[in-house]
Amino acid sequence: xxxxxxxxxxxxxxxxxxxxxxxxxxxxxxxxxxxxxxxxxxxxxxxxxxxxxxxxxxxxxxxxxxxxxxxxxxxxxxxxxxxxxxxxxxxxxxxxxxxxxxxxxxxxxxxxxxxxxxxxxxxxxxxxxxxxxxxxxxxxxxxxxxxxxxxxxxxxxxxxxxxxxxxxxxxxxxxxxxxxxxxxx
Ligand SMILES: [Ca+2]
Numbered sequence: 001x002x003x004x005x006x007x008x009x010x011x012x013x014x015x016x017x018x019x020x021x022x023x024x025x026x027x028x029x030x031x032x033x034x035x036x037x038x039x040x041x042x043x044x045x046x047x048x049x050x051x052x053x054x055x056x057x058x059x060x061x062x063x064x065x066x067x068x069x070x071x072x073x074x075x076x077x078x079x080x081x082x083x084x085x086x087x088x089x090x091x092x093x094x095x096x097x098x099x100x101x102x103x104x105x106x107x108x109x110x111x112x113x114x115x116x117x118x119x120x121x122x123x124x125x126x127x128x129x130x131x132x133x134x135x136x137x138x139x140x141x142x143x144x145x146x147x148x149x150x151x152x153x154x155x156x157x158x159x160x161x162x163x164x165x166x167x168x169x170x171x172x173x174x175x176x177x178x179x180x181x182x183x184x185x
Contacts, residue, residue, distance in 0.1 A: 032056060035072045039116050040091050044108070047120035051095035053077060054105060058096060060131045063164050067134075076134035081157040084173045088112035092123075092135055092159045092171075105130050107161055109171070109178070123171050123178055124161065132164035143170060146182045 033041070033053040044051065054077040056064050067076050077094040084090060091110040096103060105126045110118040126133055138158040144151045158172035160183075168184040 032070065032075055032077050035070075035075060036078055036091075036093070040093075040110060040118070043110050043118040043120060044093065044095065048095055048097065048106070048108065051097040051106065054094040054096050054133075058131065059134065060164060063132060063134050066164075076136075079135055079137050079159060081137055083109065083156060083159065084111055085156045086111075086113075088115070091118075094133060094135060096130075099125075099127075102127060103130055105133055107135065107159070107171070109159065121178070123159070123180075129163050129166060132166060134162055134164065136160045136162065138170045138172075143172075143181060143183060146185050150181075152181060 032055055036044075036053060044053070056067075056070070056076070059076060063076055067074060072078075072080070079092040080089050082089055083092070088111075090112050093108050093110070095106045095108050097106070098104065106122050107124040107126075109121050109123055111121065113119050138154065138160040140154045140156060140158075142151055142153050143158075152172075154170070154172050156173050158170040160168060160170050162168040162184075167182070169180055169182045171178045171180050173179075
């Protein structure tokens with residue numbers, strides 16, 4: 001009888017501990033920067049020492065809700081793909097820092113020029129609507145320019161930068177450099 005009581009108490013304690021840990025994990029969720037590979041974080045630190053990767057808490061609720069399964073493959077601030085077609089995985093990130101006392105967000109691409117060797121490039125700097133900015137992969141295919149007859153065909157995955165419920169455009173590799181096309185305004 002006594003042994004049974006102890007066994008039951010242990011079981012209840014274990015269950016309580018499990019529930020507590022589960023609740024804490026769900027409440028905090030994954031930190032976006034933890035999804036970024038260490039060598040990529042090191043390259044960012046070197047090129048943008050005063051920046052940090054944008055976190056979900058920087059963004060308005062609507063953006064967060066679109067990315068309920070925040071994972072390395074699907075999140076609003078960090079993408080990886082072979083954007084320039086050289087066979088190495090590249091990375092695109094949103095970095096937050098300050099300029100003249102005001103917060104800014106940079107869209108940065110790290111092109112992998114050799115195994116584990118990165119070349120950083122700033123594609124864009126934003127000072128407004130920082131809570132609504134996010135990025136996504138745009139798969140190869142036809143893209144129509146906003147308010148124009150012009151259309152292009154992406155041969156490689158592009159980096160789509162969106163302002164939630166406002167506007168969108170795609171940075172895409174064209175021979176030797178990134179070009180930009182507005183798709184929504
Ligand atoms: Ca590449």
